[in-house]
Each structure stands twice: as C-alpha cells, then as structure tokens.
Amino acid sequence: xxxxxxxxxxxxxxxxxxxxxxxxxxxxxxxxxxxxxxxxxxxxxxxxxxxxxxxxxxxxxxxxxxxxxxxxxxxxxxxxxxxxxxxxxxxxxxxxxxxxxxxxxxxxxxxxxxxxxxxxxxxxxxxxxxxxxxxxxxxxxxxxxxxxxxxxxxxxxxxxxxxxxxxxxxxxxxxxxxxxxxxxxxxxxxxxxxxxxxxxxxxxxxxxxxxxxxxxxxxxxxxxxxxxxxxxxxxxxxxxxxxxxxxxxxxxxxxxxxxxxxxxxxxxxxxxxxxxxxxxxxxxxxxxxxxxxxxxxxxxxxxxxxxxxxxxxxxxxxxxxxxxxxxxxxxxxxxxxxxxxxxxxxxxxxxxxxxxxxxxxxxxxxxxxxxxxxxxxxxxxxxxxxxxxxxxxxxxxxxxxxxxxxxxxxxxxxxxxxxxxxxxxxxxxxxxxxxxxxxxxxxxxxxxxxxxxxxxxxxxxxxxxxxxxxxxxxxxxxxxxxxxxxxxxxxxxxxxxxxxxxxxxxxxxxxxxxxxxxxxxxxxxxxxxxxxxxxxxxxxxxxxxxxxxxxxxxxxxxxxxxxxxxxxxxxxxxxxxxxxxxxxxxxxxxxxxxxxxxxxxxxxxxxxxxxxxxxxxxxxxxxxxxxxxxxxxxxxxxxxxxxxxxxxxxxxxxxxxxxxxxxxxxxxxxxxxxxxxxxxxxxxxxxxxxxxxxxxxxxxxxxxxxxxxxxxxxxxxxxxxxxxxxxxxxxxxxxxxxxxxxxxxxxxxxxxxxxxxxxxxxxxxxxxxxxxxxxxxxxxxxxxxxxxxxxxxxxxxxxxxxxxxxxxxxxxxxxxxxxxxxxxxxxxxxxxxxxxxxxxx
Numbered sequence: 140x141x142x143x144x145x146x147x148x149x150x151x152x153x154x155x156x157x158x159x160x161x162x163x164x165x166x167x168x169x170x171x172x173x174x175x176x177x178x179x180x181x182x183x184x185x186x187x188x189x190x191x192x193x194x195x196x197x198x199x200x201x202x203x204x205x206x207x208x209x210x211x212x213x214x215x216x217x218x219x220x221x222x223x224x225x226x227x228x229x230x231x232x233x234x235x236x237x238x239x240x241x242x243x244x245x246x247x248x249x250x251x252x253x254x255x256x257x258x259x260x261x262x263x264x265x266x267x268x269x270x271x272x273x274x275x276x277x278x279x280x281x282x283x284x285x286x287x288x289x290x291x292x293x294x295x296x297x298x299x300x301x302x303x304x305x306x307x308x309x310x311x312x313x314x315x316x317x318x319x320x321x322x323x324x325x326x327x328x329x330x331x332x333x334x335x336x337x338x339x340x341x342x343x344x345x346x347x348x349x350x351x352x353x354x355x356x357x358x359x360x361x362x363x364x365x366x367x368x369x370x371x372x373x374x375x376x377x378x379x380x381x382x383x384x385x386x387x388x389x390x391x392x393x394x395x396x397x398x399x400x401x402x403x404x405x406x407x408x409x410x411x412x413x414x415x416x417x418x419x420x421x422x423x424x425x426x427x428x429x430x431x432x433x434x435x436x437x438x439x440x441x442x443x444x445x446x447x448x449x450x451x452x453x454x455x456x457x458x459x460x461x462x463x464x465x466x467x468x469x470x471x472x473x474x475x476x477x478x479x480x481x482x483x484x485x486x487x488x489x490x491x492x493x494x495x496x497x498x499x500x501x502x503x504x505x506x507x508x509x510x511x512x513x514x515x516x517x518x519x520x521x522x523x524x525x526x527x528x529x530x531x532x533x534x535x536x537x538x539x540x541x542x543x544x545x546x547x548x549x550x551x552x553x554x555x556x557x558x559x560x561x562x563x564x565x566x567x568x569x570x571x572x573x574x575x576x577x578x579x580x581x582x583x584x585x586x587x588x589x590x591x592x593x594x595x596x597x598x599x600x601x602x603x604x605x606x607x608x609x610x611x612x613x614x615x616x617x618x619x620x621x622x623x624x625x626x627x628x629x630x631x632x633x634x635x636x637x638x639x640x641x642x643x644x645x646x647x648x649x650x651x652x653x654x655x656x657x658x659x660x661x662x663x664x665x666x667x668x669x670x671x672x673x674x675x676x677x678x679x680x681x682x683x684x685x686x687x688x689x690x691x692x693x694x695x696x697x698x699x700x701x702x703x704x705x706x707x708x709x710x711x712x713x714x715x716x717x718x719x720x721x722x723x724x725x726x727x728x729x730x731x732x733x734x735x736x737x738x739x740x741x742x743x744x745x746x747x748x749x750x751x752x753x754x755x756x757x758x759x760x761x762x763x764x765x766x767x768x769x770x771x772x773x774x775x776x777x778x779x780x781x782x783x784x785x786x787x788x789x790x791x792x793x794x795x796x797x798x799x800x801x802x803x804x805x806x807x808x809x810x811x812x813x814x815x816x817x818x819x820x821x822x823x824x825x826x827x828x829x830x831x832x833x834x835x836x837x838x839x840x841x842x843x844x845x846x847x848x849x850x851x852x853x854x855x856x857x858x859x860x861x862x863x864x865x866x867x868x869x870x871x872x873x874x875x876x877x878x879x880x881x882x883x884x885x886x887x888x889x890x891x892x893x894x895x896x897x898x899x900x901x902x903x904x905x906x907x908x909x910x911x912x913x914x915x916x917x918x919x920x921x922x923x924x925x926x927x928x929x930x931x932x933x934x935x936x937x938x939x940x941x942x943x944x945x946x947x948x949x950x951x952x953x954x955x956x957x958x959x960x961x962x963x964x965x966x967x968x969x970x971x972x973x974x975x976x977x978x979x980x
Contacts, residue, residue, distance in 0.1 A: 171204050179207040189218035193233040200236055209252035212241055214532075216259035221659050224302045226265045243919040245273035253277060254292045261296035271300070275307045276707035284315045287322040290315050291329035305339065312344040319347050327369075328363040329354055335370035356385050361393050365400035367491050372407040387418055396425050402440035409444035409483040416453060419445065423459035431461055435470070436479035438463055439485075446485035453761075460489070464496045471499035472506070479504055480515035483522035490759075494528055501530035508536040511543060513930035517552045517559075526561030527730030533561065538571045545578045550586035566601045584615045588628035591616060592635055599639035610641050618646040619762055626693040629653050632891045634698035638858070657692060658701055661834070662708055664688050665727040665841045673771040673846065681838045686775045689834055697779050697829045697897040699858040706854060709841055714851035717827035727756035729829070731970040735759040735796040736829040739804065743822035743850065749821070750807075757803070762794030770802055771809075772842040797836035799829050801843050808847070821849040 171179075179202055186192045192214045194491035196203075204209070214235065219228035228234060248256060257274050258265065278285070278293050286291065290311050297304055315322070315330060322330075331348050334341060352367055359367070368386055369534060371378050390404060405422050408415060424977065426433070426441055430548045431801045442463060445456060455604070466484060467474075474482070504511065504519055508829060511519075520537055523530065541548070541556060548556065557575055566572065580588075586594070591613050617624065624632070633650045670677035670685050686773055695703055706712045722728065722738035729736050737757040767774040774793045792798060812818050812855040832840070832854075844852050 153406075171202065171927070173203060175204060178411060179203055179311050180210060183207060183210050183214055186214060187218075189215045189222070189224070190231075191217065193231055193237065196237050196240070197233045197537065200240055203240055203244070205247040205249065205252050208237075208240045209248060209255040212257075212259035213255040214403050216262040216739060220262055229263060229265060235826070236775060238270065242267075242273060244271055244557060245270065245277050248274075248277050248281075250281055250286065250289050251586070253285070254289045255762055257296035261299040264300065266300050266302075267782035268945055269516040271297070271302055271304075275304050277945075278307055279310050281374075282310050285311075285314065287315070287318055287326040291322075291326040291333075292319070294333035296331045303337045303339065306335070308334070309341070310622045312341040315421060316344055316347055319351055324352070324355055324358050324360075324363050326365040328359075331370040331374075332366050333612075335373040336413060336640050338374075338446050340376075342376070345371070345494060346941045349376070349382060353382055353385055355410060356389050358703070359389065361396045361400045364389060364745045365396075365403040365487045368407050369403040373407075374409050383413065387415065389420065389658045391421055394425075396429070398426070398429050398437040400427050402428070402444075402696065403440045405444035409447035412448070414448060420453050420455035423453075423455040425502065426464050429464055433466060435474035435482075438466060439478040439481035441487035442489075443481045444593065446488040458484075460493075464493055467493075467496040468499045471496075471503040474500070474503060475517045476504070476507060476511045480511075480518035480522075483519050487522035487525040490729075492525075492729075493526070497523060497526060497528040499714065501528075501533035506537045507533050507799065508533075508540055511540065513548050513552050516540060519852070520559040521555045525560035527562075527567070529563045529592045534560075535568075536566050537803075538568050542571055545574055545636050548575075548578065548582075550579070550590050553582065553591040554590035554597075556705060557601070558593045559602035561597040564600075569605060572605040576606045580609050580612045583612045586616070588624040589615075591632035592628055595632055595639060595641075599641075601633055603639045603641060606639075609640060610636070614641075614646050617650075621646070621649060626653075626657060626840070627695055630657075630694060630696070630698040630701070634700050634858075637700045653700075654701055657739070660692060660696070661690075661697060661837075665705075665709055667837060669838070669841055669845065670773050673842075674677045674773060675771075682773055683772060685838075690777055694836070695833050697834060698839070699831050699856075701854070702831050702837070705837070709844070711837075711840055711852055711854045714823045714825060714853040716853045716855045716953055717825055719827070719857065722827040725754055725756055727758065734829075737796040737800040738827045739800045739825070740955075741804070741818060741824040743808070743824065745808070745811055745820050746817035748811065750811065756799075757796045757800040759796040760794045760799070762791040766792045769962040770798075770803060770839075772802065772846075774798060774837045775838060777833060777835055792833065793837040795833060795836050797826065797832045798839050800826055801839050805843060805846070819849065820847050823853070825853040826855070828854075831856055831858065856876035 168451055179199060182195050182199060183192060186195060187297070192211055196211055215228055215234075216225075219225045241260075244252075245256075253274065256272075257278075260270060274293075282290075294308060294311050297307065308395050311330075312334075327348055331345065334345070349366075349371065356364075364386070368378075401422050405419065407420075408419060417820070420752075422441065423445075442460070444461075471479070483497065483500055486496060502525070508516075516537055519533075523533070545553075545938075553575055557572075557579070560566065560572075577639055583591070594606075595610060595613050598610055603610065613632075614636075629650055636647065636650075664685065668685055669687055670681050673684070696702065703712075717738055717740070727736070728738065735758070739752060739755045739757065741750065741752045764776065767776065770793050774791065774829075793802070808820055812820070826840075840852070843920075844850075873881055
C-alpha cells in the first residue's frame with residue numbers, strides 16, 4: 140500500500156497512455172505501429188478547416204504520436220490564421236486538449252516535428268510558457284539534427300512570440316555557422332530577422348551571414364533583400380561599403396516591391412545615415428505607384444526616413460510628398476497615434492507646406508487623444524509649433540491630457556511641450572502652464588542643456604510670472620552643470636533669460652562672460668579675419684582659415700540680443716529698416732520654424748541706371764556643399780543645424796534664405812555692372828528675415844557690405860528662438876519606425892521528386908510519408924512581406940523599428956501586405972507558410 144501511495148502518474152504520463160497498476164506498477168504502452176501513425180497522419184492532413192482538425196484531436200488524440208500532434212498544431216494554425224479566426228480557435232473547448240498533447244509529446248519531437256510545432260504556436264500567437272520551455276529544451280537536445288530551415292524556423296518562432304531564449308539562440312547560432320553552406324536565402328533572412336527582432340548580437344554568425352548574403356545577393360527577392368538589410372541595420376552591425384554598394388545596385392534593378400519592403404529599405408537608409416539622393420528618389424517613385432495600398436505605418440516610415448536624412452527639393456521627393464498629402468487627408472482617421480506623430484514630425488522637419496494635412500491629423504488626434512502616449516502627443520504638438528499650424532481643438536485636448544498625465548512626461552517632453560505652446564502662443568490655460576512648470580522643476584536634473592534653454596525661452600514667451608520658481612530652478616541647474624553646456628546652449632539660455640527679464644546672480648555673470656568672449660572673437664573674424672575679396676580673389680589659406688575659425692566657435696547663431704549688437708558694430712543695420720508687419724504681410728512669407736523667409740527691397744543707382752525692388756520674398760531651400768563652394772562670397776558649413784545630413788552630400792548653408800537673397804542681389808549687380816561698364820553702386824538695401832541669421836549668413840552679409848561700401852545696408856530680423864539642433868525624436872519609440880517586420884517562413888517541399896518550376900510547394904497528390912527531403916534553395920520569385928511598424932517608425936517600436944529599432948521607423952521602424960502571398964498576422968510579425976503540406980519522416 141505504501142508503494143502504491145508513493146507512485147503517481149504525471150499529466151504527461153496520462154496523456155501518453157500510461158496506466159497505474161497494482162503495487163505501483165506503471166504500464167507504458169509501446170510506440171504506435173507505423174501503420175497507425177500513418178493513418179492518424181492522414182486523418183489530420185485530409186482536414187480542410189481548423190474545426191475538422193480539432194474534431195480529429197478530440198476523437199482520436201489518444202492514438203496520436205508526436206508526429207501527428209505536431210502536424211495537428213501546424214494545421215490548426217494554418218487554417219485558423221488564413222480564416223482570420225486564430226483567437227476563436229484558441230477559445231474553442233477542444234483546443235486545450237491539443238496543447239495538452241503537445242506538452243506531453245515535446246520530449247519526443249523530431250527535428251521536423253519541432254519546426255511544425257514551434258511554427259504553429261508562433262503563428263497563432265499562442266504564448267504557452269510551459270510548451271515553449273519544453274520546445275527550447277528539446278531543440279537544444281537535437282539542435283544538430285535541425286536542418287537550415289529548421290534552425291531558421293525555430294529562431295523565427297521564438298522571435299515572433301517575443302521570447303528571448305539566449306541559451307537556445309546561441310546554440311542555434313553555433314549550429315547555423317557550421318551549416319551555412321546549405322542555407323537558402325530565405326533561411327538567411329529568417330534567421331537574421333529573428334536575431335534583430337530580439338536584439339541578439341551574434342557577431343560571428345552575422346559576419347558569416349553578411350558574407351553569404353553578399354555572395355548571393357542576386358538570388359534575393361525584394362522581400363528577402365529588405366528584411367536582411369533591415370535586420371543588419373537594427374542590430375547596428377557594420378555592413379561595410381561593399382554591402383551598401385551591392386544592395387544599392389540590386390534595389391535599383393528590381394522593380395516590383397511591396398509597400399512594407401520600400402518602407403524597410405527607406406528606414407534602414409535613414410537609420411544608418413546613408414545619404415543617397417538617387418536611391419531615395421527611386422524609393423519615392425516606386426512608392427507613388429503603390430500609394431493606394433500604403434498603410435499609415437508605411438507612409439509614416441518613408442516620410443520619417445526622408446525627413447531624418449533631410450533630403451528634399453528633389454522632384455521625385457516633392458511629388459511623393461504631394462501625393463502623400465492626399466492619402467493623409469483622406470485617411471488620417473485610420474491612422475494610429477504613432478503614425479500621426481511620425482508623419483507630422485516628418486512634414487514639419489521637411490518644412491513642407493501641408494496645412495490641410497495638419498488639419499486632418501489634428502482632427503484625427505482629437506478623436507483618439509486619450510490613446511496618445513506622451514511622446515507621440517508632444518511630437519504632434521512640436522510639429523504643429525514648427526509648422527506654425529494652430530488647431531484650437533487639438534491644443535485644448537492636448538492640454539487636458541497633459542494636465543492629467545504630466546508625471547509621465549520626461550524632461551524632453553516637458554521642454555518640447557512648453558516650446559510648442561509658446562511657438563503657437565497658446566497661453567490662455569494658466570493652470571496648464573503652472574502644472575507643467577511645477578513638473579519641470581521636479582525633473583530639471585534629467586534635462587539636457589538644450590531642454591533647460593527651451594524651458595527658459597518658453598517661459599519668456601508664455602509669461603515669466605507663471606514660471607518664477609521654474610526659472611530659478613533652471614539657473615540653479617545651470618550653475619551646477621555649467622561645464623556640460625556647449626556654446627549653442629549657452630547662447631540660447633542667455634538670450635532666453637534676457638527675454639524673460641530674468642537676470643542677476645553669479646551664474647548670469649558667467650553666461651555673460653562667455654558670451655562676451657565669443658562676441659569679441661566673432662567681431663575679429665568678421666573684420667580682420669574676413670577674406671579680402673570674393674572667392675576668386677582671396678587666397679586658399681585665407682579662405683580656409685576664415686572657415687576654420689568660424690566653425691570652431693561651435694555656434695550656429697549668436698542669439699537675438701547679441702546678434703543685434705554685433706550688427707551695429709559691423710554697420711549692418713544702417714538706413715531705413717523694414718516694418719515687421721509689412722514684411723510678414725507679403726505673399727510667400729512663412730511662419731514655419733524649419734524654413735527661413737527673407738523680405739528684400741532696394742533702391743540702388745549704378746551710373747545713370749536706377750534699380751528698384753519694392754519687395755521680394757526668398758525662402759530657404761536645400762543646397763549642396765558643392766553649391767556652397769561655387770558662391771562668390773565665402774559660405775561656411777557650421778557643423779550643426781542644417782548639416783544634420785552626413786558629411787557626404789550634406790545640406791549646405793548657401794540654401795539659407797538670407798544667403799540666397801544676398802547672393803541673388805550680388806549676381807544681379809554683377810550683371811548690371813557688366814552691361815553698364817560702371818562699378819560704383821550706391822543706394823539703400825534692406826533685408827528682413829524671419830529668424831536670427833546663422834553666422835555663415837552674417838559673414839556673407841559682411842562680405843557684401845565690404846564689396847559695396849557705398850550701399851546703405853540694413854539687415855533686421857525677428858526673434859525666433861529655435862535651436863537648429865531640434866529635438867529629433869531621440870527617445871526610442873519616438874525616433875524610429877518600429878518595424879517588427881517578419882519574413883515569410885520557408886516553403887517546404889518533398890524533394891523525393893523535382894520541385895515545381897515556379898518554386899511552389901508540395902503537390903496536392905502527395906501522400907504523407909516519412910520525410911526524406913533536404914533543404915532546397917528558395918524560389919527566385921518574390922516572397923510576401925508582413926507589417927508591424929516599429930516605425931516604428933520595428934516590434935520593439937519606427938520598431939526600430941524602436942524597443943527602438945529603429946525606429947524605423949519606425950518602430951519603428953512598417954510593412955504592408957502583399958496580394959500575391961498570404962501574410963503573417965500584423966500584430967506579431969509572423970510569417971506565411973502558404974504552400975507547406977505537413978508530412979513526417
């Protein structure tokens with residue numbers, strides 16, 4: 140009796156047919172016969188719906204072995220997902236019996252059965268911890284038996300359900316390296332996708348995968364190409380110039396893309412900082428062809444990528460953006476908060492005129508305002524502030540949410556929120572201002588120098604009386620961390636406190652002292668250090684020394700207060716200035732904070748000829764470094780602001796509105812001088828610009844004044860305190876498109892006969908039997924792609940793809956669906972195994 144009490148059958152024993160006999164004897168049935176196993180397999184594979192499969196499980200499950208069980212799991216997943224009934228299937232009263240069988244059979248699974256079972260569980264997003272633990276243990280035991288497809292599928296399955304089993308994935312990585320010569324390109328894309336999705340760095344494996352991918356790039360479909368490139372980028376693995384060049388060539392050669400694939404390629408370009416105008420223009424052209432099938436996620440990722448690279452003013456890009464506006468206006472109500480945030484951020488950063496799009500996005504945001512995460516809410520508000528678009532309903536809704544959730548805001552969120560409110564002159568909600576000011580004090584220690592400067596400036600515009608304690612906290616934090624402040628932050632903070640009439644104390648003296656030293660250096664550069672003639676007349680050493688000194692100051696602008704003083708010293712504010720209201724009333728004047736606008740007028744005399752301009756508007760535009768080098772007056776790249784593009788192909792300063800206006804005037808005078816044969820120019824010339832000019836433009840103005848000494852030159856500007864180092868979504872879910880993009884899972888076929896010529900799967904006439912097949916190279920036709928943007932722009936969030944994937948856009952960062960092949964469910968980035976017919980070895 141005691142022996143019987145000591146013996147107990149586990150659930151697995153019961154499921155496997157064990158029986159407890161007298162005196163503690165346990166009867167374990169022999170393995171099923173081969174004929175019975177085949178009969179059970181046929182009973183499952185002949186089913187045509189998941190309900191039929193579960194009926195077989197209910198009636199015959201006691202006779203199943205591991206092969207029949209894994210096939211049943213696969214079939215239930217395949218049929219239920221294709222029918223869009225995965226959740227219904229899991230809630231079916233018979234489904235737990237299938238899971239019970241799988242738990243009990245895991246320890247006996249073959250390599251093939253392991254692939255079927257793990258794929259099926261992942262496909263349905265059935266996250267049974269016990270089953271996945273057992274699958275992991277079994278996979279580690281038989282990892283040497285897994286072929287390349289099996290290794291890739293198991294890794295894909297764990298990534299799809301978000302299980303970062305490092306021990307298992309390391310074993311898979313080691314085994315994969317020994318079998319890479321047998322890997323098809325689909326296997327490569329699935330494996331590297333899994334590692335990227337889980338954020339697993341396996342550099343030795345990735346080096347091998349990169350080498351094999353490069354050697355076989357011509358075999359890659361658009362889907363596999365996009366996935367592998369996305370994965371290497373998300374892993375921050377250095378791919379090298381050979382990969383970039385080969386990828387570019389392959390992308391340009393292929394024509395048929397899915398929206399998700401275009402968005403992934405664009406996300407990777409932006410995330411790596413690859414400035415390639417031709418490739419991005421090609422992506423834009425292909426995107427226009429597919430605009431009707433774009434999801435909000437696809438659209439957000441590509442706009443995010445274009446804005447991140449700061450690539451604009453190309454006909455293809457402009458045409459894409461114009462077409463995208465139509466989609467945004469028509470479908471904004473369908474977009475998720477992250478998509479709205481990314482699209483608005485991109486349009487604002489690109490300075491693209493899009494009032495109707497902003498109206499549609501703000502209307503949509505109001506409808507789902509309670510679902511906005513703090514970073515997405517602030518991004519949309521920042522974009523509205525940058526674009527100068529004021530939507531009263533959205534502002535009131537955002538204020539309501541901010542007051543309720545302010546404790547969830549980071550220091551960056553708080554500073555950007557206040558900056559946008561000030562930019563839009565939204566200050567009637569005094570309670571909001573005080574709530575944000577109080578919260579900002581508590582997180583002041585987390586803020587960067589730029590955040591502190593933004594808060595100080597916003598306080599000066601929204602009413603210093605609401606921010607007295609907050610401004611004191613800004614000064615105290617500045618005093619404690621003054622060594623962290625770079626020249627632009629010092630300038631911005633000094634000007635902001637000046638505007639707020641908030642001065643005094645030792646720290647203010649320190650700020651003023653540093654500003655004074657920078658001012659003295661600037662005056663010397665713009666007088667004795669200024670090149671003595673135009674580009675063709677000054678020496679190379681003189682030119683480079685001027686550029687070096689100006690760039691080494693580390694400043695983009697000298698701030699409103701101090702630039703005004705500097706202009707007086709340089710005699711750049713003589714004569715009759717523009718009236719601000721008069722300039723702003725001119726057609727073409729923009730309030731976009733990412734664009735500079737200049738109003739010009741002159742009354743000049745050259746010999747007997749009079750030249751009159753009652754008013755002309757110039758707006759900043761993209762200019763290349765080559766255009767900088769061709770200008771008569773010396774233009775200086777300052778290393779910040781508009782140079783947020785890489786050093787190769789970076790945006791030049793000759794595209795600034797101030798520089799364009801001055802150079803255009805100079806070119807006009809050169810032409811007239813040649814026509815008249817007279818070089819003495821006199822009269823008045825006035826410029827008024829929408830923001831504080833950068834130091835490169837100050838230098839161009841000074842060179843113009845020296846070149847035309849008899850012209851009364853008056854240069855005025857508005858105080859628009861926008862640091863050109865704007866908050867470019869540096870937080871994970873904000874920056875990149877979250878692209879938890881998943882590859883299509885490999886197609887399998889019985890290779891006991893030649894595979895179909897079109898790369899299809901198993902013939903309908905194939906009867907189940909023991910598998911003897913080996914991996915075959917993937918078909919050359921394109922595969923399908925799924926979506927799950929981490930923009931996020933990645934599952935981890937522009938996913939980033941973005942947990943920041945990035946991210947890329949994403950979250951980061953976005954994949955759409957293809958009509959030519961079934962797709963994994965968007966929520967998990969799963970894959971499609973559309974042509975697979977389960978069989979067993």
